[in-house]
Amino acid sequence: MMELNLNAKDAGDWIYRGEGAANIILSYSGATSDFVGKVLRVQKVKRNGTNYEEVPSDLSVHEGLLWNEDCDLLSAPTREIAEHLYVQHVMSPRLGSNHVDAGVRVLVSRDFLEAVVKNAFCQRPSWRVSDADVNTQCDYALLISDHSVFPQALRDEEFSISVEIKPKCGFLPCSNYILEEHTIKRCMTRFKLHQTFKLKHKKVSQLSRYDPLDMFSGSKERILKSIKDLFSTPQNNFRVFLNGSLVFGCLGGGKYRTNVRYDRALEDALKFVIQADDGMRTTCFLELVSEAVFRSGLLDRLLQVQKLDFFDIEGAIHAYYDVVSQPCVVCSELGEESDRYTSLHTIPLDESLKIVKEYLIAATAKDLSLMISFRTREKEDPKSAYNVILHESIGQSFDYKVSFIDLDMKPLGKMMHYYELDQKIVGCCMKMMKNEISANVEEKTSYQDKSIVVEDDYPTRELAGKLTHLYHLLL
Numbered sequence: 001m002m003e004l005n006l007n008a009k010d011a012g013d014w015i016y017r018g019e020g021a022a023n024i025i026l027s028y029s030g031a032t033s034d035f036v037g038k039v040l041r042v043q044k045v046k047r048n049g050t051n052y053e054e055v056p057s058d059l060s061v062h063e064g065l066l067w068n069e070d071c072d073l074l075s076a077p078t079r080e081i082a083e084h085l086y087v088q089h090v091m092s093p094r095l096g097s098n099h100v101d102a103g104v105r106v107l108v109s110r111d112f113l114e115a116v117v118k119n120a121f122c123q124r125p126s127w128r129v130s131d132a133d134v135n136t137q138c139d140y141a142l143l144i145s146d147h148s149v150f151p152q153a154l155r156d157e158e159f160s161i162s163v164e165i166k167p168k169c170g171f172l173p174c175s176n177y178i179l180e181e182h183t184i185k186r187c188m189t190r191f192k193l194h195q196t197f198k199l200k201h202k203k204v205s206q207l208s209r210y211d212p213l214d215m216f217s218g219s220k221e222r223i224l225k226s227i228k229d230l231f232s233t234p235q236n237n238f239r240v241f242l243n244g245s246l247v248f249g250c251l252g253g254g255k256y257r258t259n260v261r262y263d264r265a266l267e268d269a270l271k272f273v274i275q276a277d278d279g280m281r282t283t284c285f286l287e288l289v290s291e292a293v294f295r296s297g298l299l300d301r302l303l304q305v306q307k308l309d310f311f312d313i314e315g316a317i318h319a320y321y322d323v324v325s326q327p328c329v330v331c332s333e334l335g336e337e338s339d340r341y342t343s344l345h346t347i348p349l350d351e352s353l354k355i356v357k358e359y360l361i362a363a364t365a366k367d368l369s370l371m372i373s374f375r376t377r378e379k380e381d382p383k384s385a386y387n388v389i390l391h392e393s394i395g396q397s398f399d400y401k402v403s404f405i406d407l408d409m410k411p412l413g414k415m416m417h418y419y420e421l422d423q424k425i426v427g428c429c430m431k432m433m434k435n436e437i438s439a440n441v442e443e444k445t446s447y448q449d450k451s452i453v454v455e456d457d458y459p460t461r462e463l464a465g466k467l468t469h470l471y472h473l474l475l
């Protein structure tokens with residue numbers, strides 16, 4: 001296939017779709033067949049004051065050691081190519097190649113990138129703009145299927161609706177390397193603990209109702225509950241697109257402020273897809289989404305990949321120091337308590353490599369998103385090449401397709417960040433637990449720290465109840 005390339009004159013056809021911490025996504029509005037139905041994933045570079053952070057151009061020596069066994073990532077001439085190979089050879093086989101489009105590399109000129117940054121500026125959340133910009137030094141971007149629209153239309157006037165879910169980590173860790181004073185990690189999901197931390201630091205305006213344990217439970221009822229909870233507090237975990245346009249949630253990882261119980265725009269958008277009475281369409285749609293999650297069985301598969309994090313960061317960090325052949329900073333800080341990690345420091349190097357590698361693969365699996373797209377089926381439609389769901393109460397059938405997005409390799413150099421963030425989150429929750437207790441949990445719905453505004457007291461009480469119970473266990 002001839003190499004595709006994009007220049008300044010093409011920029012007008014590429015429209016801002018959204019972004020995460022590391023990439024900006026543009027959707028195509030032109031007519032060139034190579035690009036129709038695709039999005040372009042363009043790398044960002046973090047700002048550091050007025051400068052930009054350096055983007056490593058290739059894998060570090062230790063990363064080479066780590067990944068070389070799975071596939072020949074070391075032979076990749078650039079980090080970008082190695083990351084592309086990682087999606088193809090490490091993540092795709094584990095998640096199912098039918099559900100992953102690793103994309104193709106497209107040559108992009110600097111003029112093209114500068115023009116798309118300019119065009120996208122007004123739509124980007126301001127906190128994302130100050131955090132990072134498009135990396136205009138990059139020669140390539142990835143062309144990937146647009147999962148917010150159904151792959152092939154059956155009819156010209158057909159509508160497709162799709163949902164994006166970032167399910168986060170779906171299990172409670174049980175590693176023996178977790179310190180006793182961090183036992184809370186065994187009782188509450190990392191997502192919930194992180195929510196408390198984010199609320200305290202005003203990264204979110206209210207706690208999410210969503211509990212990943214419901215989503216990954218394998219139970220129809222609990223999956224439906226989790227979808228309803230995502231709908232009521234979507235944050236960056238839930239979005240809905242109609243024919244590729246966002247109709248619910250925030251572009252670019254925004255901080256949705258309201259506690260949503262009903263959303264007129266979504267209810268209106270759904271009239272093109274769901275044949276139910278006004279006021280009932282959103283409910284039917286959430287049922288449809290949860291049925292697709294349940295039937296696909298893909299969350300079980302994802303959970304197995306997440307569980308490659310067997311040792312937790314409190315164990316894996318020690319293996320990391322052996323991989324990079326440096327004295328273990330964590331052990332030196334722990335003093336006498338470091339004895340329990342001696343055994344980890346005496347295992348052969350290939351075992352340390354395996355621990356760290358699997359920790360990083362699990363980290364990708366805990367951060368990815370699922371996109372599920374639906375299109376309506378009529379009785380006379382030919383046999384479907386996709387999975388079909390009949391929504392019984394409205395008597396409508398839908399084709400659906402599930403894809404995973406954002407399967408990026410996590411850099412080895414992030415291990416210490418993971419350890420420190422974990423400590424901060426646990427430390428913050430333990431502190432709040434003590435505050436809660438002294439403020440008498442039964443009566444209060446707000447924290448002692450008056451800077452925290454809790455709009456919805458349900459998750460707070462639940463959190464406080466669990467923390468209190470745990471505190472008594474620890475006493």
Ligand SMILES: O=P(O)(O)O[C@@H]1[C@@H](OP(=O)(O)O)[C@H](OP(=O)(O)O)[C@H](O)[C@H](OP(=O)(O)O)[C@H]1OP(=O)(O)O
Binds near residue numbers: 236367408
């Ligand atoms: O650490 P976490 O759980 O907050 O995950 C980060 C995400 O935060 P969130 O899902 O909002 O809590 C974070 O998402 P946001 O920027 O908050 O939208 C990124 O996905 C980040 O990954 P990377 O730096 O782009 O490789 C994610 O970092 P990794 O931990 O996956 O490396």
Ligand SMILES: Nc1ncnc2c1ncn2[C@@H]1O[C@H](COP(=O)(O)OP(=O)(O)OP(=O)(O)O)[C@@H](O)[C@H]1O
Binds near residue numbers: 024145148164371405
């Ligand atoms: N293939 C795709 N089809 C449709 N929309 C997509 C696709 N890939 C990404 N998007 C949209 O763009 C957003 C950002 O993409 P992505 O998650 O890949 O960015 P990121 O910077 O890697 O994220 P993170 O913050 O998790 O690292 C997604 O949340 C999704 O809404």
Ligand SMILES: [Zn+2]
Binds near residue numbers: 332
């Ligand atoms: Zn150590």
